[in-house]
Amino acid sequence: xxxxxxxxxxxxxxxxxxxxxxxxxxxxxxxxxxxxxxxxxxxxxxxxxxxxxxxxxxxxxxxxxxxxxxxxxxxxxxxxxxxxxxxxxxxxxxxxxxxxxxxxxxxxxxxxxxxxxxxxxxxxxxxxxxxxxxxxxxxxxxxxxxxxxxxxxxxxxxxxxxxxxxxxxxxxxxxxxxxxxxxxxxxxxxxxxxxxxxxxxxxxxxxxxxxxxxxxxxxxxxxxxxxxxxxxxxxxxxxxxxxxxxxxxxxxxxxxxxxxxxxxxxxxxxxxxxxxxxxxxxxxxxxxxxxxxxxxxxxxxxxxxxxxxxxxxxxxxxxxxxxxxxxxxxxxxxxxxxxxxxxxxxxxxxxxxxxxxxxxxxxxxxxxxxxxxxxxxxxxxxxxxxxxxxxxxxxxxxxxxxxxxxxxxxxxxxxxxxxxxxxxxx
Numbered sequence: 001x002x003x004x005x006x007x008x009x010x011x012x013x014x015x016x017x018x019x020x021x022x023x024x025x026x027x028x029x030x031x032x033x034x035x036x037x038x039x040x041x042x043x044x045x046x047x048x049x050x051x052x053x054x055x056x057x058x059x060x061x062x063x064x065x066x067x068x069x070x071x072x073x074x075x076x077x078x079x080x081x082x083x084x085x086x087x088x089x090x091x092x093x094x095x096x097x098x099x100x101x102x103x104x105x106x107x108x109x110x111x112x113x114x115x116x117x118x119x120x121x122x123x124x125x126x127x128x129x130x131x132x133x134x135x136x137x138x139x140x141x142x143x144x145x146x147x148x149x150x151x152x153x154x155x156x157x158x159x160x161x162x163x164x165x166x167x168x169x170x171x172x173x174x175x176x177x178x179x180x181x182x183x184x185x186x187x188x189x190x191x192x193x194x195x196x197x198x199x200x201x202x203x204x205x206x207x208x209x210x211x212x213x214x215x216x217x218x219x220x221x222x223x224x225x226x227x228x229x230x231x232x233x234x235x236x237x238x239x240x241x242x243x244x245x246x247x248x249x250x251x252x253x254x255x256x257x258x259x260x261x262x263x264x265x266x267x268x269x270x271x272x273x274x275x276x277x278x279x280x281x282x283x284x285x286x287x288x289x290x291x292x293x294x295x296x297x298x299x300x301x302x303x304x305x306x307x308x309x310x311x312x313x314x315x316x317x318x319x320x321x322x323x324x325x326x327x328x329x330x331x332x333x334x335x336x337x338x339x340x341x342x343x344x345x346x347x348x349x350x351x352x353x354x355x356x357x358x359x360x361x362x363x364x365x366x367x368x369x370x371x372x373x374x375x376x377x378x379x380x381x382x383x384x385x386x387x388x389x390x391x392x393x394x395x396x397x398x399x400x401x402x403x404x405x406x407x408x409x410x411x412x413x414x415x416x417x418x419x420x421x422x423x424x425x426x
Contacts (some may be wrong), residue, residue: 007111010067021369022342030055030088031089033088033089033092033095034088034091036095037088037091037094037095037098037407038046040094040095040098040099040102041098041258042099043098043099044098044099044101044102044105044365046073046102047102047105047106048078048079048105049111050105050106050109051075051105051108051109051112052075053337054074054109054112054113054116055068055071055072056115058112058115058116061116061119061120061170061171061172062170062171062172062173062175063116063171064114064370065368066335066366066367067115067119067334067335068112069159069368069369070365070368071108071111071112071115072337073197073346073368073369074104074108075105075108076421078101078104078105078108079101079173081097081101083097083098084097089356090252095420097283100226108299108319111299112224116171119169120171120174121170123171123174123175123178124165124168124174126174126178127164127165127168127174127175127177127178127181128165129181130161130178130181130185131161131164131165131177132176133156133160133181133185134154134157134181134184134185134188135158135162137185137188137189137192137330138151138154138157138158138188140192141154141188141195143191144192144195144196144199145195145199146192146194146195147189150191151191152186154183154184157184159179161177161180161181162381164176164177164180164422165177168203179326181366182242183244185289186222186243186285186289187244187246187247189285189288189289190244190245190247190248190282190285191247191261191279193281193282193284193285193288194247194251194278195252196249196282196284197277197278197280197281197284198277201273201276201277201280202273202274202277203273203282205272205273205274205276205277206247206269206270206272206273206274207269207273208273209268209269209272209273209276210265210266210269210327211362213265213269214234215265215266216265216267217263217264217265217268219265219270220265220269220272221259221268223257223268223269223272224259224268224269224271224272224275225397227275227276228252228255228256228271228275229279230258230275230279231248231252231275231276231279231282232252234279234283234286234310235248235249235252235265235280235282237277237286237310237312238282238285238286238290238310238390240296240424240426241286241290241310243285243286243289243290243295245282248278248281248282249287251274251278252275252278253343254276254300255271255274255275258271258274259271283310283311286309286310286311287309287310287311287419288309289310290307290309290310291307291309291421291422292309293307293309293416293417293418293421293422294306294307294310294421294422294423294424295307295334295372295413295421295422296423296424296425296426297318297320297327297423297424297425297426298401298426299305299320299326299327299329299386299425299426300319302317302318302320302381302384302385302386303316303317303318304316304318304320304372304385304403304405304413305384306413306416306417310330312418314409314412314413314416316381316405316406316409316413317377317381317382317383317385317406318372318382318403318404318405318413319375319380319382319385319386319399319400320382320386320398320399320402320403320404321386321399321400321401321402322386322397322398322399322400323387323398323400325353325398325399325400325401326386326398326401327370327386327399327401327402327403328367328370328425329425329426330367330402330424330425331422331423332366332367332422332424332425333366333417333421333422333423334364334365334366334367334372334417334418334419334421334423335365335415335420335421336364336365336419337362337363337364337365337414337419338362338365339361339363340359340362341359341360341362341363341373342358342359342360342363343357343358343359343360343373343402344357344370345357353398353400355400358374358377359374359376360373360374361373361374361407362374362410362411362414363402364413364414364417366423367423367425370401370402370403371402371403372402372403372405372410372423373402373403373404373405373410374404374405374406374407374410374414375395375405376407377393377394377395378391378393379391379392379393380393380402381404381405385398386398386399392411395399
Protein backbone atom coordinates (compact mmCIF):
# COMPACT_ATOMS: atom_id res chain seq x y z
CA UNK A 1 0.00 0.00 0.00
CA UNK A 2 2.80 2.35 0.91
CA UNK A 3 4.59 1.45 -2.27
CA UNK A 4 1.50 2.18 -4.31
CA UNK A 5 1.12 5.57 -2.62
CA UNK A 6 4.73 6.47 -3.25
CA UNK A 7 4.42 5.37 -6.85
CA UNK A 8 1.28 7.52 -7.23
CA UNK A 9 3.02 10.53 -5.72
CA UNK A 10 6.01 10.14 -8.03
CA UNK A 11 3.81 9.89 -11.08
CA UNK A 12 1.65 12.91 -10.10
CA UNK A 13 4.21 15.03 -8.29
CA UNK A 14 4.03 17.84 -10.83
CA UNK A 15 0.25 17.97 -10.80
CA UNK A 16 0.13 17.87 -7.03
CA UNK A 17 2.75 20.62 -6.89
CA UNK A 18 0.74 22.76 -9.28
CA UNK A 19 -2.44 22.27 -7.23
CA UNK A 20 -0.70 23.02 -3.96
CA UNK A 21 1.07 26.00 -5.50
CA UNK A 22 -2.20 27.33 -6.81
CA UNK A 23 -3.81 26.99 -3.38
CA UNK A 24 -0.82 28.76 -1.86
CA UNK A 25 -1.02 31.59 -4.40
CA UNK A 26 -4.77 32.02 -3.88
CA UNK A 27 -4.36 31.96 -0.11
CA UNK A 28 -1.52 34.46 -0.36
CA UNK A 29 -3.57 36.75 -2.61
CA UNK A 30 -6.55 36.58 -0.24
CA UNK A 31 -4.29 37.39 2.69
CA UNK A 32 -2.71 40.28 0.76
CA UNK A 33 -6.13 41.71 -0.11
CA UNK A 34 -7.27 41.39 3.49
CA UNK A 35 -4.16 43.21 4.67
CA UNK A 36 -4.58 45.93 2.04
CA UNK A 37 -8.16 46.47 3.17
CA UNK A 38 -7.12 46.52 6.82
CA UNK A 39 -4.36 49.06 6.15
CA UNK A 40 -6.69 51.23 4.04
CA UNK A 41 -9.36 51.20 6.75
CA UNK A 42 -6.75 51.91 9.41
CA UNK A 43 -5.48 54.86 7.36
CA UNK A 44 -9.04 56.20 7.08
CA UNK A 45 -9.71 55.81 10.81
CA UNK A 46 -6.40 57.51 11.61
CA UNK A 47 -7.17 60.44 9.30
CA UNK A 48 -10.67 60.77 10.72
CA UNK A 49 -9.29 60.81 14.26
CA UNK A 50 -6.96 63.62 13.21
CA UNK A 51 -9.88 65.59 11.76
CA UNK A 52 -11.89 65.18 14.97
CA UNK A 53 -8.85 66.25 17.00
CA UNK A 54 -8.42 69.29 14.74
CA UNK A 55 -12.10 70.16 15.18
CA UNK A 56 -11.73 69.92 18.95
CA UNK A 57 -8.64 72.13 18.88
CA UNK A 58 -10.45 74.67 16.69
CA UNK A 59 -13.31 74.79 19.18
CA UNK A 60 -10.89 75.15 22.08
CA UNK A 61 -9.19 78.03 20.24
CA UNK A 62 -12.54 79.77 19.99
CA UNK A 63 -13.59 79.38 16.37
CA UNK A 64 -17.29 80.05 15.99
CA UNK A 65 -19.79 77.51 14.72
CA UNK A 66 -20.31 79.42 11.47
CA UNK A 67 -16.58 79.16 10.77
CA UNK A 68 -16.51 75.38 11.16
CA UNK A 69 -19.92 74.05 10.21
CA UNK A 70 -19.20 73.58 6.48
CA UNK A 71 -16.14 71.42 7.19
CA UNK A 72 -17.97 69.58 9.97
CA UNK A 73 -20.76 68.75 7.52
CA UNK A 74 -18.22 67.50 4.99
CA UNK A 75 -16.64 65.24 7.60
CA UNK A 76 -20.00 63.90 8.76
CA UNK A 77 -21.00 63.22 5.15
CA UNK A 78 -17.75 61.31 4.56
CA UNK A 79 -18.05 59.37 7.82
CA UNK A 80 -21.66 58.38 7.07
CA UNK A 81 -20.79 56.69 3.77
CA UNK A 82 -21.12 52.89 3.79
CA UNK A 83 -18.37 50.75 2.25
CA UNK A 84 -19.42 48.15 -0.36
CA UNK A 85 -20.06 44.64 0.91
CA UNK A 86 -17.39 42.19 -0.31
CA UNK A 87 -14.81 39.76 0.99
CA UNK A 88 -11.26 39.06 -0.11
CA UNK A 89 -10.13 38.47 -2.76
CA UNK A 90 -13.09 40.36 -4.29
CA UNK A 91 -12.70 43.43 -2.04
CA UNK A 92 -10.94 45.86 -4.37
CA UNK A 93 -13.95 48.21 -4.24
CA UNK A 94 -13.75 48.26 -0.43
CA UNK A 95 -10.05 49.04 -0.59
CA UNK A 96 -10.71 51.86 -3.07
CA UNK A 97 -13.54 53.15 -0.86
CA UNK A 98 -11.36 53.38 2.26
CA UNK A 99 -8.54 55.00 0.26
CA UNK A 100 -10.94 57.62 -1.10
CA UNK A 101 -12.54 58.54 2.24
CA UNK A 102 -9.10 58.61 3.86
CA UNK A 103 -7.99 61.15 1.26
CA UNK A 104 -11.16 63.18 1.87
CA UNK A 105 -10.53 63.22 5.61
CA UNK A 106 -6.91 64.32 5.02
CA UNK A 107 -8.12 67.17 2.79
CA UNK A 108 -10.66 68.27 5.41
CA UNK A 109 -7.94 68.25 8.07
CA UNK A 110 -5.65 70.38 5.89
CA UNK A 111 -8.44 72.86 5.18
CA UNK A 112 -9.36 73.06 8.84
CA UNK A 113 -5.78 73.59 10.01
CA UNK A 114 -5.26 76.24 7.33
CA UNK A 115 -8.45 78.03 8.41
CA UNK A 116 -7.43 77.91 12.07
CA UNK A 117 -4.00 79.37 11.32
CA UNK A 118 -5.50 82.09 9.14
CA UNK A 119 -7.97 83.09 11.86
CA UNK A 120 -5.26 83.08 14.52
CA UNK A 121 -3.23 85.50 12.40
CA UNK A 122 -6.21 87.66 11.49
CA UNK A 123 -7.57 87.96 15.02
CA UNK A 124 -4.10 88.66 16.47
CA UNK A 125 -3.48 91.41 13.92
CA UNK A 126 -6.94 92.85 14.50
CA UNK A 127 -6.44 92.94 18.28
CA UNK A 128 -2.97 94.46 17.90
CA UNK A 129 -4.27 97.14 15.54
CA UNK A 130 -7.11 97.96 17.92
CA UNK A 131 -4.66 98.41 20.81
CA UNK A 132 -2.47 100.72 18.71
CA UNK A 133 -5.47 102.66 17.44
CA UNK A 134 -6.68 103.20 21.00
CA UNK A 135 -3.38 104.78 22.01
CA UNK A 136 -3.29 106.94 18.87
CA UNK A 137 -6.90 108.07 19.30
CA UNK A 138 -6.39 109.00 22.94
CA UNK A 139 -3.45 111.23 22.02
CA UNK A 140 -5.43 112.86 19.23
CA UNK A 141 -8.39 113.50 21.55
CA UNK A 142 -6.11 115.47 23.86
CA UNK A 143 -4.61 117.40 20.94
CA UNK A 144 -7.94 118.60 19.54
CA UNK A 145 -9.11 119.77 22.97
CA UNK A 146 -11.58 117.14 24.15
CA UNK A 147 -12.52 117.85 27.77
CA UNK A 148 -10.16 116.00 30.10
CA UNK A 149 -13.08 114.83 32.21
CA UNK A 150 -14.42 112.96 29.20
CA UNK A 151 -11.09 111.14 28.83
CA UNK A 152 -10.68 109.94 32.41
CA UNK A 153 -12.36 106.62 31.67
CA UNK A 154 -9.73 105.83 29.01
CA UNK A 155 -6.71 106.26 31.29
CA UNK A 156 -4.58 103.11 31.37
CA UNK A 157 -6.63 101.31 28.71
CA UNK A 158 -3.92 101.30 26.00
CA UNK A 159 -1.33 99.68 28.30
CA UNK A 160 -3.84 97.14 29.57
CA UNK A 161 -4.93 96.26 26.02
CA UNK A 162 -1.32 95.77 24.84
CA UNK A 163 -0.61 93.38 27.72
CA UNK A 164 -3.76 91.39 26.91
CA UNK A 165 -2.69 91.06 23.26
CA UNK A 166 0.77 89.83 24.26
CA UNK A 167 -0.55 87.13 26.63
CA UNK A 168 -3.38 85.96 24.35
CA UNK A 169 -2.84 82.72 22.39
CA UNK A 170 -6.28 81.81 21.04
CA UNK A 171 -8.78 83.18 18.55
CA UNK A 172 -11.22 83.59 21.42
CA UNK A 173 -8.75 85.63 23.46
CA UNK A 174 -7.77 87.88 20.54
CA UNK A 175 -11.42 88.47 19.72
CA UNK A 176 -12.12 89.25 23.35
CA UNK A 177 -9.50 92.00 23.21
CA UNK A 178 -10.97 93.42 20.01
CA UNK A 179 -14.48 93.25 21.46
CA UNK A 180 -13.35 94.90 24.67
CA UNK A 181 -11.78 97.78 22.71
CA UNK A 182 -14.65 98.23 20.26
CA UNK A 183 -16.75 100.43 22.56
CA UNK A 184 -13.94 102.72 23.78
CA UNK A 185 -12.61 103.10 20.22
CA UNK A 186 -16.06 104.06 18.95
CA UNK A 187 -16.57 106.49 21.79
CA UNK A 188 -13.14 108.08 21.35
CA UNK A 189 -13.77 108.41 17.64
CA UNK A 190 -17.03 110.20 18.35
CA UNK A 191 -15.42 112.48 20.94
CA UNK A 192 -12.67 113.48 18.51
CA UNK A 193 -15.01 114.02 15.60
CA UNK A 194 -17.44 115.93 17.81
CA UNK A 195 -14.76 118.29 19.10
CA UNK A 196 -13.25 118.89 15.67
CA UNK A 197 -16.63 119.57 14.12
CA UNK A 198 -17.74 121.75 16.99
CA UNK A 199 -14.56 123.80 16.70
CA UNK A 200 -15.17 124.64 13.07
CA UNK A 201 -18.63 124.05 11.72
CA UNK A 202 -21.53 125.24 13.86
CA UNK A 203 -21.31 128.85 12.71
CA UNK A 204 -20.67 127.81 9.13
CA UNK A 205 -23.73 125.55 8.99
CA UNK A 206 -25.91 128.10 10.74
CA UNK A 207 -24.95 130.66 8.10
CA UNK A 208 -25.81 128.19 5.34
CA UNK A 209 -29.22 127.55 6.92
CA UNK A 210 -29.88 131.27 7.16
CA UNK A 211 -28.98 131.74 3.49
CA UNK A 212 -31.55 129.12 2.53
CA UNK A 213 -34.51 130.38 4.58
CA UNK A 214 -33.85 134.13 4.24
CA UNK A 215 -34.99 134.76 7.79
CA UNK A 216 -38.33 132.95 7.43
CA UNK A 217 -39.00 131.26 10.80
CA UNK A 218 -41.33 128.64 9.26
CA UNK A 219 -38.74 127.64 6.68
CA UNK A 220 -36.03 127.69 9.35
CA UNK A 221 -38.04 125.30 11.54
CA UNK A 222 -38.66 122.97 8.59
CA UNK A 223 -34.93 122.92 7.84
CA UNK A 224 -34.06 122.17 11.46
CA UNK A 225 -36.66 119.39 11.62
CA UNK A 226 -35.22 117.82 8.47
CA UNK A 227 -31.73 117.98 9.95
CA UNK A 228 -33.03 116.26 13.10
CA UNK A 229 -34.58 113.45 11.04
CA UNK A 230 -31.33 112.89 9.12
CA UNK A 231 -29.14 112.59 12.20
CA UNK A 232 -31.66 110.31 13.93
CA UNK A 233 -31.66 108.00 10.87
CA UNK A 234 -27.85 107.90 10.87
CA UNK A 235 -27.81 107.09 14.59
CA UNK A 236 -30.12 104.15 13.92
CA UNK A 237 -27.69 102.87 11.26
CA UNK A 238 -24.74 103.28 13.65
CA UNK A 239 -26.57 101.30 16.34
CA UNK A 240 -27.06 98.41 13.91
CA UNK A 241 -23.26 98.27 13.73
CA UNK A 242 -23.12 98.42 17.55
CA UNK A 243 -21.47 101.83 17.63
CA UNK A 244 -21.62 103.81 20.84
CA UNK A 245 -23.54 106.94 19.80
CA UNK A 246 -24.26 108.15 23.32
CA UNK A 247 -22.24 111.37 22.93
CA UNK A 248 -23.98 112.37 19.69
CA UNK A 249 -27.33 111.28 21.08
CA UNK A 250 -26.88 113.50 24.12
CA UNK A 251 -26.17 116.54 21.93
CA UNK A 252 -29.05 115.70 19.59
CA UNK A 253 -31.48 115.40 22.49
CA UNK A 254 -30.46 118.84 23.78
CA UNK A 255 -30.79 120.37 20.32
CA UNK A 256 -34.18 118.68 19.82
CA UNK A 257 -35.34 120.23 23.10
CA UNK A 258 -34.15 123.64 21.90
CA UNK A 259 -35.99 123.13 18.63
CA UNK A 260 -39.23 122.80 20.60
CA UNK A 261 -38.53 125.99 22.56
CA UNK A 262 -37.10 128.58 20.18
CA UNK A 263 -39.16 130.53 17.68
CA UNK A 264 -36.89 133.10 16.01
CA UNK A 265 -35.31 132.24 12.67
CA UNK A 266 -31.79 133.03 13.90
CA UNK A 267 -32.20 130.69 16.89
CA UNK A 268 -33.63 127.96 14.68
CA UNK A 269 -30.66 128.38 12.35
CA UNK A 270 -28.30 127.77 15.27
CA UNK A 271 -30.20 124.60 16.16
CA UNK A 272 -30.12 123.49 12.53
CA UNK A 273 -26.38 124.18 12.35
CA UNK A 274 -25.81 122.21 15.55
CA UNK A 275 -27.80 119.23 14.24
CA UNK A 276 -25.92 119.25 10.93
CA UNK A 277 -22.64 119.31 12.86
CA UNK A 278 -23.72 116.32 14.92
CA UNK A 279 -24.66 114.44 11.76
CA UNK A 280 -21.26 115.18 10.26
CA UNK A 281 -19.61 114.09 13.51
CA UNK A 282 -21.49 110.82 13.33
CA UNK A 283 -20.78 110.25 9.64
CA UNK A 284 -17.06 110.97 10.13
CA UNK A 285 -16.94 108.51 13.03
CA UNK A 286 -18.76 105.89 10.95
CA UNK A 287 -16.26 106.38 8.13
CA UNK A 288 -13.35 105.81 10.52
CA UNK A 289 -14.87 103.04 12.63
CA UNK A 290 -17.20 100.96 10.49
CA UNK A 291 -16.03 98.37 7.94
CA UNK A 292 -15.08 99.57 4.49
CA UNK A 293 -17.90 97.41 3.21
CA UNK A 294 -20.74 95.76 5.08
CA UNK A 295 -24.12 94.16 4.42
CA UNK A 296 -27.10 94.34 6.76
CA UNK A 297 -30.20 92.16 6.51
CA UNK A 298 -33.37 93.30 8.25
CA UNK A 299 -35.57 90.29 9.00
CA UNK A 300 -38.48 92.59 9.85
CA UNK A 301 -38.27 94.66 6.66
CA UNK A 302 -36.98 91.80 4.47
CA UNK A 303 -34.37 94.18 3.11
CA UNK A 304 -30.63 93.84 2.46
CA UNK A 305 -28.53 97.00 2.48
CA UNK A 306 -24.95 97.61 1.39
CA UNK A 307 -22.88 100.15 3.30
CA UNK A 308 -19.57 101.79 2.52
CA UNK A 309 -18.07 103.12 5.76
CA UNK A 310 -21.57 103.33 7.19
CA UNK A 311 -23.10 105.12 4.20
CA UNK A 312 -25.82 103.19 2.39
CA UNK A 313 -24.96 102.63 -1.28
CA UNK A 314 -27.52 99.98 -2.27
CA UNK A 315 -30.61 98.15 -1.02
CA UNK A 316 -32.92 95.41 -2.21
CA UNK A 317 -35.93 93.50 -1.00
CA UNK A 318 -35.11 89.89 -0.08
CA UNK A 319 -36.75 86.73 1.23
CA UNK A 320 -35.33 85.05 4.34
CA UNK A 321 -36.03 81.84 6.28
CA UNK A 322 -39.54 80.47 6.67
CA UNK A 323 -41.17 79.72 10.07
CA UNK A 324 -39.17 76.95 11.72
CA UNK A 325 -36.11 77.60 9.53
CA UNK A 326 -35.64 81.29 10.25
CA UNK A 327 -32.43 82.97 9.13
CA UNK A 328 -30.16 83.37 12.18
CA UNK A 329 -29.63 86.88 13.48
CA UNK A 330 -26.12 87.94 14.47
CA UNK A 331 -22.83 89.16 13.03
CA UNK A 332 -21.15 87.10 10.32
CA UNK A 333 -18.77 87.44 7.38
CA UNK A 334 -18.91 86.34 3.75
CA UNK A 335 -16.50 83.41 3.94
CA UNK A 336 -16.92 81.96 0.43
CA UNK A 337 -18.25 83.11 -2.94
CA UNK A 338 -19.00 80.58 -5.66
CA UNK A 339 -20.66 80.73 -9.09
CA UNK A 340 -22.55 78.77 -10.25
CA UNK A 341 -23.80 76.43 -7.52
CA UNK A 342 -26.34 73.64 -7.09
CA UNK A 343 -28.28 73.71 -3.83
CA UNK A 344 -28.65 70.16 -2.48
CA UNK A 345 -31.19 69.39 0.21
CA UNK A 346 -29.65 68.27 3.53
CA UNK A 347 -33.06 66.83 4.42
CA UNK A 348 -34.04 63.40 3.04
CA UNK A 349 -36.78 63.01 0.48
CA UNK A 350 -40.06 62.75 2.31
CA UNK A 351 -39.13 65.42 4.82
CA UNK A 352 -41.39 68.52 4.72
CA UNK A 353 -38.18 70.53 4.26
CA UNK A 354 -36.78 68.46 1.36
CA UNK A 355 -36.31 70.21 -1.96
CA UNK A 356 -34.95 69.04 -5.33
CA UNK A 357 -31.48 70.09 -6.48
CA UNK A 358 -31.76 73.78 -7.38
CA UNK A 359 -29.24 75.68 -9.48
CA UNK A 360 -28.29 79.27 -8.66
CA UNK A 361 -26.09 81.62 -10.63
CA UNK A 362 -24.11 82.92 -7.65
CA UNK A 363 -24.02 82.47 -3.88
CA UNK A 364 -22.18 84.20 -1.04
CA UNK A 365 -21.94 81.95 2.05
CA UNK A 366 -21.94 83.78 5.39
CA UNK A 367 -23.22 81.44 8.13
CA UNK A 368 -22.44 77.77 7.65
CA UNK A 369 -25.09 76.57 5.20
CA UNK A 370 -26.80 79.96 4.89
CA UNK A 371 -25.97 82.00 1.82
CA UNK A 372 -27.09 85.08 -0.09
CA UNK A 373 -28.10 84.03 -3.61
CA UNK A 374 -30.44 84.48 -6.55
CA UNK A 375 -33.55 82.31 -6.79
CA UNK A 376 -35.07 81.71 -10.23
CA UNK A 377 -37.99 79.89 -8.62
CA UNK A 378 -39.18 83.05 -6.82
CA UNK A 379 -40.73 86.24 -8.24
CA UNK A 380 -41.80 88.06 -5.07
CA UNK A 381 -39.57 89.46 -2.37
CA UNK A 382 -39.91 91.80 0.57
CA UNK A 383 -42.16 92.03 3.64
CA UNK A 384 -44.21 88.91 4.22
CA UNK A 385 -42.42 86.69 1.73
CA UNK A 386 -40.57 84.86 4.52
CA UNK A 387 -43.92 83.30 5.41
CA UNK A 388 -46.87 81.90 3.43
CA UNK A 389 -47.79 84.22 0.54
CA UNK A 390 -48.91 84.14 -3.09
CA UNK A 391 -46.20 83.83 -5.70
CA UNK A 392 -47.22 83.03 -9.28
CA UNK A 393 -43.83 81.41 -9.88
CA UNK A 394 -44.65 78.75 -7.31
CA UNK A 395 -42.44 79.35 -4.24
CA UNK A 396 -45.03 80.62 -1.79
CA UNK A 397 -43.13 80.63 1.51
CA UNK A 398 -39.76 81.65 2.92
CA UNK A 399 -36.38 80.02 2.39
CA UNK A 400 -34.63 77.23 4.28
CA UNK A 401 -32.45 79.83 6.02
CA UNK A 402 -30.73 81.42 3.03
CA UNK A 403 -31.34 84.97 1.83
CA UNK A 404 -32.89 85.10 -1.65
CA UNK A 405 -32.24 88.21 -3.77
CA UNK A 406 -33.70 89.19 -7.17
CA UNK A 407 -31.21 88.22 -9.87
CA UNK A 408 -30.36 91.72 -11.15
CA UNK A 409 -29.77 92.96 -7.61
CA UNK A 410 -27.76 89.85 -6.80
CA UNK A 411 -25.44 90.66 -9.70
CA UNK A 412 -24.74 94.07 -8.15
CA UNK A 413 -24.13 92.57 -4.70
CA UNK A 414 -21.89 89.84 -6.14
CA UNK A 415 -19.71 92.35 -7.97
CA UNK A 416 -19.54 94.75 -5.01
CA UNK A 417 -19.00 92.31 -2.12
CA UNK A 418 -15.54 90.81 -1.49
CA UNK A 419 -14.89 87.76 0.68
CA UNK A 420 -14.57 88.85 4.31
CA UNK A 421 -17.34 91.47 4.09
CA UNK A 422 -19.26 91.85 7.36
CA UNK A 423 -22.87 90.61 7.33
CA UNK A 424 -25.20 91.77 10.12
CA UNK A 425 -28.58 90.07 10.38
CA UNK A 426 -31.06 91.66 12.78
